[in-house]
Amino acid sequence: MNKRSSALSPVTRNSTLSCETCGNRSENEWCNLTPVELQLLDQVKTTNIYEPGQVVFYQGNPCLGIFCVESGTVALRKTDAQGNSVIVRLVGGGETLGYRAFFAGGSYASSAEVMDSARICFIDRDAVGDLLNSNPVIGHRFLRHMAQDLEASDQAQLNLATLNVRARLSHLLLTLRDRFSEVDDEGNLIVELPLSRQDIACMLGTRPETVARTIKGLESDEVAVFSGRTVTVFDLDRLFDEVELVS
Amino acid sequence: MNKRSSALSPVTRNSTLSCETCGNRSENEWCNLTPVELQLLDQVKTTNIYEPGQVVFYQGNPCLGIFCVESGTVALRKTDAQGNSVIVRLVGGGETLGYRAFFAGGSYASSAEVMDSARICFIDRDAVGDLLNSNPVIGHRFLRHMAQDLEASDQAQLNLATLNVRARLSHLLLTLRDRFSEVDDEGNLIVELPLSRQDIACMLGTRPETVARTIKGLESDEVAVFSGRTVTVFDLDRLFDEVELVS
């Protein structure tokens, strides 16, 4: 068991994981590999554990392969020359990370920042290329995944252009519902935010001050209560109304 | 020669075109087909001519195949339940149209409106499927194309979130430069807009009134002169400054 020095990279710990037993695989791009392909994947991949705040890859860096998030949450942050930034996507457990740059053939157009403690595998680009060539279904799965990401990005554009901050925040809560929420004893929706207030602002294309004020507004109208990163939504329909009934 | 009735569809005229001699093919997804594949493509495709204002497909309609724009310009407009809309992309001659919905496997998430008079071919989804299976390079080309579209969409999000309208309009002129501009005798950049003022507003996520005022501002600062759809840019660097030096 050799332990890689943490000084070499922002990675704190090394960890092993078998693709065969990885539960995520049933749903993602690597879902129907042959045993031989699965073995190849297992051999070439390297697994690491990242702590919140660590960066998996930086905007502008060349893409050397693709990542597979086993658990945790990663935010893709795009920054301009002036230092303004937006979070364009969240990538969660089971999803592939950094594949856009791989297929575009250039550098990363955004940085990948770890939100929750995450375990992430890296697959070298040559291996990805081999797998793509040997199994055309992988390519088809990527086409589908990217088509969904593109649609989500276009939708975000529409929201940014037409909704006010309050409706955008409500919409964000609804999108976070799938992955980060549960229902409590009294039937309330409890959303556990994977984001700081600053990051929420970056997702909504606004400022932290405005996020604070907007949260206050939702609370005083009894749509939801925010306590730290825990949000309690009393009535889901109210949230939907917030998005649709933009005055 | 049978002529299809124009009452059946928004298509005015029918037209034939050979994929073999189509100059665009050297650059797009269909660039390296075998002679057999090329023949298949030629047999199944149908070609039509669309006039400005006609709609190639509507948001919400099921995707029955993909389109290939031989000439002209098509705008992809995404509309929400309240009737607000943004133009998320322009698709020009040589480009494939409507492929996102094809790969996502659902309905169109935007409408395709013809701006300039356009000649567009349609390829049935079964034929596209056959070609994808027979020639893996096609899938790889689509992956690359979609990766570029995704990056453009993410960039648009960043622009919308961080730039003011004036900078966004300047940025739009710069992006239209590739396809819609030339240089006159005196070294000025002449951009021929494929868009009305209303459509410019939809691309910038703002209102026509604001577009008019912003144009006036650029003119009074002698960055560019707008005359109908013809824009004269005196100094390209001034335009770049407008985007980068957002006060």
Added chain:
DNA sequence: CGGGGGTTTGAGTCCGTTCAAAATACGTGG
């Protein structure tokens, strides 16, 4: 000449920003 859509101009309003300060949460070392 008289519609009719698109564009421009004007005036007032509002949402979100900015800058600044206070309050709270966080992390680290004593």
Added chain:
DNA sequence: CCACGTATTTTGAACGGACTCAAACCCCCG
């Protein structure tokens, strides 16, 4: 475990860019 310093979040007040509503203007066509 508490005290302290720092970063984040919240609150406040003033400003401003873009929106709204409305009217005038323009241009294309019949």
